Amino acid sequence: MRRSYILLGAVILILGVGVLYLTSAPQAMDIFKSKKLVTSPSEAGTLARGWVGSPYTDDYGLTRIPGYLDNLSKQDISNAKIEVQLLDSSGNRKETVEYTVVSVPAGKRRTFDVNAGALNGPRTAQVVLKSLEVVK
Numbered sequence: 218m219r220r221s222y223i224l225l226g227a228v229i230l231i232l233g234v235g236v237l238y239l240t241s242a243p244q245a246m247d248i249f250k251s252k253k254l255v256t257s258p259s260e261a262g263t264l265a266r267g268w269v270g271s272p273y274t275d276d277y278g279l280t281r282i283p284g285y286l287d288n289l290s291k292q293d294i295s296n297a298k299i300e301v302q303l304l305d306s307s308g309n310r311k312e313t314v315e316y317t318v319v320s321v322p323a324g325k326r327r328t329f330d331v332n333a334g335a336l337n338g339p340r341t342a343q344v345v346l347k348s349l350e351v352v353k
Contacts, residue, residue, distance in 0.1 A: 252351060252352055253353055254348060254350055255349040255351060261348070263290075264288070264349055265288055265346060265349055267286050267346055268287075269343065269344045270282065271342070272303065272339075272340050272342050279335055280303075280332075280333040282303075282314070282330070282331040282342045283328070283331075284301070284328070284331065284344060285329065286299070287326050288321040288323055290351065291323050291324070292353065294349050294351055295320065295352050296319045296349075297317065297318045297321065297348070298348045298349075299318060299346055300314070300315055300344070300347050301314045301315075301331050301344055301345075302345060303341070303342055304340060304341045304342070304343065306341075314331055316329065
């Protein structure tokens with residue numbers, strides 16, 4: 218009998234933690250919603266806009282690229298795969314860094330800071346939207 222009370226208490230505790238998570242995390246309920254994967258650059262461009270700033274070197278000698286992703290749609294974006302292309306002074310693509318921006322609410326902006334590692338020479342950056350996962 219004592220074991221069944223302990224088991225019941227454990228089940229109630231697990232359910233309580235689950236309910237607390239679902240009610241407190243902003244996008245927690247998105248796991249139950251269907252999603253649409255957008256891979257077309259033209260369609261992705263109507264739903265979101267990305268921007269990256271000038272690369273800079275951090276205190277550890279690594280190249281960092283600041284940026285943001287604007288959600289232009291009326292639906293939440295659960296994740297967006299972007300590609301940051303690093304160009305040399307002649308405009309030739311030298312490196313490419315893939316990054317995923319998560320949880321961009323409808324009509325909002327999510328900032329990010331991409332780590333591009335240690336690079337030789339100055340670079341400029343541009344961003345390409347590869348895919349978006351939109352919550353329906």
